[in-house]
Amino acid sequence: MSYTIPMGPYHPGLEEPYKLDMICEGETVRDAKLHIGFNFRGIEHLAETRNHVQVIALMERVCGICSNIHTLTLCQAMEKLTGLTPPPRAKYIRVIMAELERLHSHVLWAGIAAKLMGFKTMFMTCFALREQVMDLLQAISGNRVNYSMNRIGGVNRDIEDPQALLRMVDALEKEMLRTVIPIFTTSTTAISRCAGVGVLTHEKALSLGVVGPVARASGVGQDLRKAAPYAAYEEMEFEVPVQPAGDVTARLLVRALEIMESCKILRQALTKLPPGELNAGESKISFTTGTATARVEAPRGEVIYSVSWKEGSQKPARVHVRTPTFVNMPAIRFMVQEARLADTPLIQASIDPCYSCTDR
Amino acid sequence: MSLIDTIPEELGVANSWTETGGVLWLTPGPLSVRDLAKTMNMVQARFITITAVELPGEEGFRLEYHWDLDGTLLGFPFTIALGQPIDSIYDLCEAVDWIEREIHEGYAIDFAGRVYDPLLLREGQKLGVNLRKEAE
Numbered sequence: 001m002s003y004t005i006p007m008g009p010y011h012p013g014l015e016e017p018y019k020l021d022m023i024c025e026g027e028t029v030r031d032a033k034l035h036i037g038f039n040f041r042g043i044e045h046l047a048e049t050r051n052h053v054q055v056i057a058l059m060e061r062v063c064g065i066c067s068n069i070h071t072l073t074l075c076q077a078m079e080k081l082t083g084l085t086p087p088p089r090a091k092y093i094r095v096i097m098a099e100l101e102r103l104h105s106h107v108l109w110a111g112i113a114a115k116l117m118g119f120k121t122m123f124m125t126c127f128a129l130r131e132q133v134m135d136l137l138q139a140i141s142g143n144r145v146n147y148s149m150n151r152i153g154g155v156n157r158d159i160e161d162p163q164a165l166l167r168m169v170d171a172l173e174k175e176m177l178r179t180v181i182p183i184f185t186t187s188t189t190a191i192s193r194c195a196g197v198g199v200l201t202h203e204k205a206l207s208l209g210v211v212g213p214v215a216r217a218s219g220v221g222q223d224l225r226k227a228a229p230y231a232a233y234e235e236m237e238f239e240v241p242v243q244p245a246g247d248v249t250a251r252l253l254v255r256a257l258e259i260m261e262s263c264k265i266l267r268q269a270l271t272k273l274p275p276g277e278l279n280a281g282e283s284k285i286s287f288t289t290g291t292a293t294a295r296v297e298a299p300r301g302e303v304i305y306s307v308s309w310k311e312g313s314q315k316p317a318r319v320h321v322r323t324p325t326f327v328n329m330p331a332i333r334f335m336v337q338e339a340r341l342a343d344t345p346l347i348q349a350s351i352d353p354c355y356s357c358t359d360r
Numbered sequence: 361m362s363l364i365d366t367i368p369e370e371l372g373v374a375n376s377w378t379e380t381g382g383v384l385w386l387t388p389g390p391l392s393v394r395d396l397a398k399t400m401n402m403v404q405a406r407f408i409t410i411t412a413v414e415l416p417g418e419e420g421f422r423l424e425y426h427w428d429l430d431g432t433l434l435g436f437p438f439t440i441a442l443g444q445p446i447d448s449i450y451d452l453c454e455a456v457d458w459i460e461r462e463i464h465e466g467y468a469i470d471f472a473g474r475v476y477d478p479l480l481l482r483e484g485q486k487l488g489v490n491l492r493k494e495a496e
Contacts, residue, residue: 040480227428228431
C-alpha cells in the first residue's frame with residue numbers, strides 16, 4: 001500500500017520553504033512531486049519598474065548567497081547594450097569576488113550537508129571556515145552579503161591589499177586540506193550516508209539539462225568559465241572537477257575539489273591583479289534598443305540573464321533570469337525514487353537548492 | 361564547416377546566423393518549434409531556457425528559445441499572436457517542463473499538447489497575473 005508523506009513547505013529538513021510530496025511504500029520512496037512558489041516576490045516584474053542603477057540593487061537581492069553573481073551577470077548583459085567594456089583590473093576583481101562567493105557557497109553547503117548527515121561537529125567546522133570567507137568579502141566590500149561591487153562598465157570598489165587576502169586564502173586552503181576534505185572523503189559517517197544515495201544518472205542529467213556541480217557529479221563536464229569564458233577567466237589556469245557516479249558522494253567530491261580550484265584561481269588573480277581603472281568611467285550611460293544575454297557559472301551552475309531595452313527608456317523592457325536551481329530542482333524527483341525516506345532531506349540538499357532564486 | 365554552420369541547412373532555413381547581444385540568432389521563419397527541438401536533439405545541444413517578451417499593443421508575444429552548443433548560446437525567436445497557442449516541446453525535450461509551466465502561468469500563454477501542474481501559482485489561481493502587462 002502506498003501513502004504520501006509531505007515534506008514542507010516549512011520543515012526542519014529544508015533551509016527554505018518548498019514542498020516535496022513523497023509517495024512511499026513502507027520506508028521506500030517510489031515517486032515525488034515538487035511544489036515551489038512560496039518565495040515568489042515578482043522580481044522580474046519589479047525590474048521593469050527600476051532604472052539601470054536601481055535594477056542592479058534589486059537583482060542583487062534575488063539570492064542571499066550568490067548575490068554578487070546576479071549583479072555580475074546583469075551588468076555583463078547591460079554592458080552589451082551600452083557598449084561599455086570593463087577595464088582589466090575590474091575584470092580581475094570580478095573573478096576574485098565570484099570565486100570568494102563560490103567558496104562561501106560551497107563551504108556553507110558542506111556545513112548543511114554535514115548537519116543533515118548527523119555530523120554536527122563538521123557543521124560547526126564548516127561554518128567557522130565560512131566565517132573566514134565572509135571576513136574576506138567584508139574586508140573587500142564592507143558587506144557580508146550584498147556586496148554592491150558590480151556596476152555597468154566595471155566595479156565600485158578596489159582590492160587595496162591583495163597580499164593580505166592571499167594570506168587569508170592560504171590559511172583557508174590549509175584548513176580545507178587538513179580537516180574538511182579528508183573527513184568528508186574518508187569518514188565512515190559521511191560515506192555511509194552518501195555513497196550510492198540519490199543517484200542521478202548521466203543520461204538523466206543530460207535529458208533534464210541540469211547544470212553546475214549537479215551536472216559535473218553525473219559526468220557532464222560543463223563549466224562556463226571554460227566553455228564560454230567571461231571577466232578574466234580566460235587568463236586563469238584551473239581544472240573542472242568531474243565525477244561519474246551521480247550520487248551524493250560525487251556531488252560532495254565535486255564541490256570539495258572546486259573549493260581547491262577556487263583557491264587556485266584566487267591565488268592567480270590576486271597575484272596578477274593588473275593596475276588601472278576600476279570602471280569605464282562613463283558618467284552618462286545610454287542604451288541601444290535590443291536584447292542582450294549574459295551567462296555566468298554561479299556556485300550552483302549556469303545563471304542566464306536576458307535584458308531587453310528600448311533606446312531612450314530609463315527602464316528595461318524585460319529582465320528574465322534563469323537560475324541554476326530552476327533547472328536542477330526537477331532532478332530531485334528522480335534522485336529520491338527508490339531512496340530510503342530518511343535519506344530524502346540529504347538528497348534534496350545535495351543539489352544545494354536555492355528556493356528564493358528559483359521563485360524570484 | 362562547424363556543427364553550428366550546418367544547422368540552418370538541417371532546418372531547411374534560408375536565413376543565416378546573426379550575432380547580437382551575446383547570442384547567435386537564427387530566425388526560423390515558418391519552421392515549427394517542434395522541428396527545431398528535434399534538430400537541437402540531433403546535434404546534442406543543451407536546452408537552456410525560453411524567454412517570453414510581451415510585445416507592445418496587440419502584437420502578442422515573442423518567445424526566444426535558447427540552446428547551448430559547445431559553449432555557444434543559440435537563440436531562435438518565435439512570435440505568437442494574442443490568444444494563440446504555441447506547440448509544446450515537452451515530449452521532445454524534458455528540460456523544458458518548468459519554463460513552459462512558468463510562462464503559461466506568468467503570461468497565460470498556452471503550450472499546446474501538454475497538461476500543466478501548478479508551478480509558482482496554486483491550484484485555481486489566475487493566469488497572467490505575474491508578468492503580463494494587461495493584468496495590471
